[in-house]
Amino acid sequence: MDLTELLAQDLFEVVPLIMQAIRQDMRRERGHDLSVMQFRALAHIERKTSTAGMAALTLTALADHLGLTASSTSTLVEGLVEKGLVERRDCPEDRRRLSLQLTDAGRALTRHAREAARAALAIRVQAMRPEDTKILLQALKILRPLYEDTSAEIKNMEN
């Protein structure tokens, strides 16, 4: 068995395991009821709007990042708007588009949820050696570009 094959198998076993744990950790953190996707959406909106002078984040761009259809993303955003965490602003340059923005409450909750996620991870990671932490950080740095914002490409490959 070559290394790539081994890696595929490990990824395929371990990633869903971690994902499962993340979901459970988030559910346990009751009070603010965010799904993993909603949290990812908030985090992405925050990242894309934090630096001034960036192009507005549209619904479709968010959908691509999340790997969901525009339809699903629209519903998801609607939920966040109802919770008062996100604002849909009009886009003067192109009136078909939205500009997604966090409200103050949205920003506060994003910070809080991030902290909760960190805490949940810390429980699991507390015994970890610092050099292992570094390896993990390296690994994630390698993985991220392989999977980031490829949803659009991949969708096109299907046709």
Next chain:
Amino acid sequence: MDLTELLAQDLFEVVPLIMQAIRQDMRRERGHDLSVMQFRALAHIERKTSTAGMAALTLTALADHLGLTASSTSTLVEGLVEKGLVERRDCPEDRRRLSLQLTDAGRALTRHAREAARAALAIRVQAMRPEDTKILLQALKILRPLYEDTSAEIKNMEN
């Protein structure tokens, strides 16, 4: 920001991204219609029954591994039984329990699905340098024990 915090944040961003991709890759691989959970179930049954003389794998044990309720797992297994991939055998020592086994078809499909997962990953990973592959393998080796079979413990913590 300390390293653990950085790691938590990265994990929380990258893992769902990969998970998303895995789901899409599996859906694209049409023909044998397995959900990610069903695939995980098959893989776990295979692993736990491959070595002779092991205790039978029960429904509850599988549920714990998958991080699902017994109820959901029962339904999931029912689907696999209907597809002819899994057998529910009686457990003579304790007649409340099941012993879950793969059928021959189940074993064949598990191998095939694993290969499909590998192929999907290979597309993403083809340009990766061998030393990066090694880092990823190390990282997964560190992560696995942090998340493997902890569902039961975690559930207990909730009470």
Next chain:
DNA sequence: ATTCTATAATTAGATTATCGAACTATTTGA
């Protein structure tokens, strides 16, 4: 031995997250 309590699995009903298709509004460009 009988009866209480705990455990294993299933079933029923509700909820949630997702999708695709149909629709409206707007823009682009031929």
Next chain:
DNA sequence: TCAAATAGTTCGATAATCTAATTATAGAAT
């Protein structure tokens, strides 16, 4: 100026999950 493409929403259907109730069995306590 009108046809095609694009951005977003809504609707109906389907998957996967949950909780609560149910049945069967086992183990423990009197």
